[in-house]
Amino acid sequence: MKKRRIKQQDKLPLFTTNQMDANEFALTPLVKLCCIRRSHIVAHQPATKVDRWGFLVSSGGSRRPFVLAVLLGLAVLALVTGCQPPQVPRYDATPSPSALRIAYLDGKNLHMMKTDGTDSTLLARDLQPTECAPYYISPDGQWIAYQQANDGLWVVPASGGSPTMLSDAVVGSVSWFPDSSGVVYSQDDDVYAHWLDTSQPPQALAVGGRRYLFPAWSPDGKYVAFLETTTAPGVFNVILIHSDGTGWRTLGATAPRSSDKALCPDIVAWSPDSTRFLVDLGEPPFAFYVAGGSPVQMGAGLSPTNHAWSPDGRSLTYQDELDRLWLAKADGSDHKLLTDFPVSEAIWSPQDSQVAFISRRDDDMALDIIDVQTGEIRSLTSGDNFDESSPHWTPDGAHLIFARHVAQDQPASSAGIWRVLADGSTPPQRLALTGGAIQVFAIR
DSSP states (O other): OOOBOOOOOOOEESSOOOOOOGGGOOOOOHHHHTTOOSOOOEEEEEEEEEOTTSOEEEEEEEEEEEESOTTSSSGGGGTTTTSOOOOOOOOOSSOOGGGEEEEEEETTEEEEEETTSOSOEEEESSBOOOSSOSEEEOTTSSEEEEEBTTSOEEEEETTOOOOEEEESSOOOOEEEOTTSSEEEEEETTEEEEEESSTTSOOEEEEESSSOEEEEEEOTTSSEEEEEEEOSSTTOEEEEEEETTSOOOEEEEEEOOSSTTSOOOGGGEEEOTTSSEEEETTSSSOEEEETTOSOOEEOOOSSOOEEEEEOTTSSEEEEEOTTOOEEEEETTSOOOEEOOSSOEEEEEEOSSSSEEEEEEEETTEEEEEEEETTTOOEEESSTTSOOEEEEEEEOTTSSEEEEEEEOOTTSOGGGOEEEEEETTOOSOOEEEESSOEEEEEEEOO
């Protein structure tokens, strides 16, 4: 497999801090600033303080500088094409079965196959998982970005082909632009945007100083939410802007439960109806509303985490400090305990009120499904003495794809990647002899 290596060009700092008096600068709308290249711009916002609930409120006093690198690849997407915010493509929620693919790792090698196990293709070798995920699939399913061991960040066509290097250094988290035209990635203390169009040089979006993390576009494409680091160690501002770069608002502040929590793009998760977004980081997590008002605590118990929105956005699941599964309404009310045993990797069906998860009862790990309305639990692999992981629904909600691991004294023929009907009417079908870190996606 021939690789195409692109030498790192001199990265152009798009926005950097610069000492200047507040009276020397008049705030320019971000929609206009998106056309400025190699600018050194400092804006000012009202200083804030943290109230007893942990949210920022205006003090009405002095003002402090912050870097206008807020879009992390949003406004800068238009640097060459004309200052238009990126559009969020509309995709069919139930793509054709022929478009569905399974990406997975076999050892350190990245593979792709159809959901019936045929047409397995080796896409890349010697992957080194980043702190957040082993690889990142573009929204249109056409590309996969990955970190290669000791050799930088690469992208490869999901249909197969020659990989292309984007960065020759180890990176942290990776996020795709919503139109799949490029990626944003962190490297050391800096953040870069890199287009798949290799005629465009990578852009340094934030160099030193304050950083902006994990831009998350709302499903309707109207807003972008992200986190802003502050001068207080481990504290992040929660920021919301319009997708054209206007309307900057600081909605609150949050801090991780511990310093060793991985900061990954899925920390900021929008509700499907685009009315609110969850920041699954603080103690406790909160949902922030586009319309404003007080953020709402999401989850009961000491350390609720691993929140997941239902497809209709009316409810969400989460795990408590004992890893038991809970259900709550989207407004944070009506908490309901779904399991009295620990679970992991809970994932909603894209079509209905079912949630799949890996259950842990005594020494048995199994793939189970619960109907959150009735509380009925159906086990798809209970009692097989194997360890299941990485469950993923097919878009039509008919099947689950999962990985199975075996101990040394168990038959190797039971390992690998499997598919099972969600109604449990037939035994699981083996798709690949080995593999894990599964993602199910559609090539659009």
